[in-house]
Amino acid sequence: MKQNWLKAILPHLAAIGIFLLLATVYCSPVLEGKVVNQSDMMNVKGMVKEAKDFYEATGERPLWSNSMFSGMPTYVTYNGPSVNKLVYVNKLITLNLPTPVNMLFLAMACMYLLACVLDFKYWIRVLGAVAFAFCSYNVILMDVGHITKMYDIALMPAVLAGIILTYRGRLIGGAALTAVATGVLIYNNHLQMIYYTLIMVLCLVAAAFVHALREKGLPQFFKASVLLAIAGVLAVLPAMDNLLITREYTDYTMRGSKSELTLDKKDVDLKKSTGLEIDYAFEWSYGPMESFTFLIPGFAGNSSAQKLGTGSHVYEQMVSLGAPPAQVEQFMEQMKFPLYYGAQERGTSGPVYVGAIICFLFVLSLLLVTSWQKWWLLAITIIGFILAWGKNLAFINDFLFYHLPLYNKFRAPAQALVLPSLTFVILGCWALQEVANGKHTKDALLKKLKQAFLITGGLVVIIGIGGSLFFNFSGHSDASMLNYFAQMMGGEENAKLLVRALEKDRSSLLLKDSIRSLIFIAIAGGAIWAYLTDKLKWQTAALVLVAAVAIDLIQVDRNYLGKDSFVDESVLESQLTPTQADLQIKQDPDPYYRILNVATSPFDDAMPSYFHKNVGGYSPAKLWIYQDLITHQISKNNMQVLNMLNTKYFIVPDQKGGQPVAQRNPDANGNAWFVNDIVWAPDANTEMTTLDHLNTKDSAVIDKRFESVLGNGFKPGKDSAANIKLTKYGLNALEYTSSNSREGLGVFSEIYYPAGWNAYIDGKKTDIVRVDYALRGVKIPAGQHQITLKFEPTTFFKGQKISAISSSILLILVIAAFIWEIIAARKNQGTI
Structure with missing residues (x-):
């Protein structure tokens, strides 16, 4: 046994x-001891830093963080073990x-x-x-x-x-x-x-x-x-x-599409869906023809940032235009070119390549496999391609977006190619199983093998050799490259020559990768043929196939995850080194204020959140009210709105070297304040447009739906010494003291989120209303009080x-x- x-x-x-x-x-x-230099993971480090520090210091689960977008739940980033x-x-x-x-x-x-x-x-x-x-x-x-x-x-x-x-x-x-x-x-x-x-x-x-x-x-x-x-x-x-x-x-994020605004056509279109806006969701839609990257990696030009050597058409064109060869060689070593010319307008990091041999075996499976399981695998394959094409197959995918349950919560349709990537492998292996299991005659297998080789190899020949006749090698990035080349090479005519050279490099890549795919298909077909004609034993043929598949894929993979992708951990840590601007700001003893870093892309970069409580950040699931605030106010540099978010510092590039420098904003409203007046808005549109000209330190705009909460006819008051002071800062609770001889409205520089935030005055629970479209407001009785905001989801x-x-x-x-x-x-x- x-x-x-x-x-x-x-x-x-x-x-x-x-x-x-x-x-x-x-x-x-x-x-x-090296690690992969993962760009997105650096963003994650910035996203979770405050939450992790809080957990390590207190042992309490962090449920909220102020390090991104002026405050948001930490559910999708980090809330402890x-x-x-x-x-x-x-x-x-x-x-x-x-x-x-x-x-x-x-x-x-x-x-x-x-x-x-x-x-x-x-x-x-x-x-x-x-x-x-x-x-x-x-x-x-x-x-x-x-x-x-x-x-x-x-x-x-x-x-x-x-x-x-x-x-x-x-x-x-x-x-x-x-x-x-x-x-x-x-x-x-x-x-x-x-x-x-x-x-x-x-x-x-x-x-x-x-x-x-x-x-x-x-x-x-x-x-x-x-x-x-x-x-x-x-x-x-x-x-x-x-x-x-x-x-x-x-339900409170962009993916729940709960925005109440209808200020422009884009906002009106959002009402069609309970999820993302369709144009945003369908970014990174694969092209139907681009799907041939499964078979030929360079079919659409690989990635949007690749190096070209001295044997490239761009290099030769630069030299022919009079640029010194040594200088051009140095330029080519440093520059990455957009060889990608596929359907994804925002570019791509690389193609979805499952391997020429796997594609060949997939075709062979269509000719050989008779199992009932073949059909659900084919169904998944077709569904995967259809979904991946997104806006490039709009008459189907638009319908699915608005009617398929939960589908409108997701973006980047090209991700659906994980489905055919899996089924191609399963069916490809099934084809080999049919070859090896002895259920078919050798003559029948040889016939099917020939057909599969002619189909797959023929496609490669047509695409690779005929590519220059059938395909347009211009890409979405060519306009920007034309401007870049024009500035570098002294005029538009020279720039056009370089863009044409770039297109020739794309064509050359397609031809080279087509020949490469054809070679691997021939190796696989040859190994199976040798087995069927008794020139190789099964074990030997199978080992040849395993080796060929591994070599084929790993050669391509090295372009995207190679030895250069790994760095010493100290290199990653150096990316987390604070700038002089960061160090200057952190000298401020105030425990709670916010910054806005405009020296980077403020709403696509979480690295400033590693050091500060940030007005910006990075998240694919921002709160809708905050996205509205970004779109209609912050992106327009409305200082009154930035003041109400307690934006005490701006990080900007200096005019000489572009290095980040800190600028203090003396007009930031602080953590909380009393207002003299309320502007009642009949709807969200009015609430948002009122912010265009509102003095947020003195007045607050509130949707009329909250009027009954505050009490009909409520008029806020404040004396000359009225104030609200933060006494304790935490991620799950904030404590304040208030002093005002009159009943007033306290506005807190905290993002409104009704699913868990509660307010307590002297230990007694009270209501929170939405103020200034995105902040929290509390009706505070006259006198001195202890106020606590607790997050209790x-x-x-x-x-x-x-x-x-x-x-x-x-x-x-x-x-x-x-x-x-x-x-x-x-x-x-x-x-x-």
Whole structure:
């Protein structure tokens, strides 16, 4: 029995060893202590700094942060250690490896698991694992720092494996695998990838139903489906700490589309949807023709920032225009050019390339595979491409955006290419399984192989060699490049010549990558042909295919995550070094004020939030009232609005060297103040436009809906010495003292958020009203008082309890299920 057990497990341990070795070798700089210079993760550091510091100092969970957008919940960034016990599973399945080795390993392991469930031959499993993990999109995600997204993509095959296993009759083990895989996927909390996973699951379940109906197996289908439904519920419950509060928070954000403004056509269009504005959501829509990057990486010019060497057409053109070769060579070494000419107007970090060999095998699967599972995989493939095309297939995607549940909460449709990236690999491996399983005659296989080679190779030849005839190599960035070249090379005529040279470089890249893809297709086709004609044994042919797939993908991946992407940790820390402006501002002893850094892109950069409480920041889910304030007031430099946000300092570039310098704003309103007058607004539009000319220190504009809260006929008063002073600053609570001989209206320089903020005067709860469109206001009785603003989101605390209890139950049930499976397997083998 021991020998049988070892014999069964050793191949899997070998596969794990291969994955560990491959991931570690690819990311070998981590062995020297280096880390990936992830641009988006630097933003994350800025986003979470204040919250993390608060937790470390107090041990209290930070629920609110003032380091971004003048204040917002920390639910989507950081609120302390997770109570979800699946955090330990997440660490276990990645072997606690360093980033990004852990993500590559997890992706390979999960695809290998799915291939085992599908009963593919050993080396086909390994090939599929390597192909899935090293898809260029995955590597690009790791490079820029989209960590949670990559984790969820890696886990998708494991979720499918659990569902397929359950429908095959392994009810307990399959349901347990589904529950834990789905639970960890939801724990990682990339909602858009979770949504795409749900689409896949629905396609699989629908196909399984049709198959069961045809095979008269509906009782077994419904039994499995009930168990899977239970597994799904068990998987979702541990994530309630995130899901419940995110659902509540979404209603107040751009993704919930709750803006009340209709000041211009754009705001009117928002009313069509309960989610994002469609033009914003459909940024980064892949082009239908651009989808050929699956087959040829350079089809659309790769990325928006690439170096060109001395052999490029741009280099030759510059030299021919009289520029010194040495100077041009130095320029080419420093400059990155926009070779990308695809449909995504804002550019891209790189193409979605699944591999020429995988595309060839995918075509072969269409000719060979007859399993019912082929159809749900094809359905997912088609759905993925349609969704990814976004505005470039508007007649379908516009309808889906406004009618498909929750779909309007997401943006960047190109992300949907994760679906065909997965299905291409599965079907490609299935094609190899059909070649190797002996169910087809060799003549039939050779015929299908020839057809697949002609189709795939023919496409490459037509695209690569005929590209200059069929395609326009001009890109969205060419106008800016024309201006750049005109300034650099002395005139528009020279600039036009350089832009044409850039287009020639794009054409050359397409030809080069087409030839490259054709070579790899020929290698794969040749290996399969050699096996079918008995010139190679299966093991040898399979190893050739695995090696070819790995080399093909890794060569491309190195352009996006190579050794240059890794830096010493000290280099990252240097990006967090405060400037002289930051140091100057931090000398201010005032515990609570805000800054606006206009030396950078203030609403797309969270780095200033690392050092300060910030009017700007970075978040894909800003509060709607604040986005309205940015659009209609802050972006127009309305100083009265900036004053009411207590913007005490501006960081601006100096006129000489462009270095950031600090400028103090003496007119900032402070943390809180009494006003003399209220302007009642009949609607949100009037409230916003009133801010155009309102003296926010003296008066407040309030929507009439709050008039009954303050009391009909209420007129605020203040004496000459009236004041509100901040006495204690915290993220979850702020304490003030007030002094005023008259009943007044206190305006607090805090963002209005009714889902959790409560006000207390001398310990007694009172109402908060929305003031100046985005701030909090409290009616304060005459005299001296203690005022406390507390953030007490009941939804958050309820979710925490559900998560802690349900995740513990889930782990116990999963462990029990797997023990049961082991015992059942040993019984079947007669060993107990």
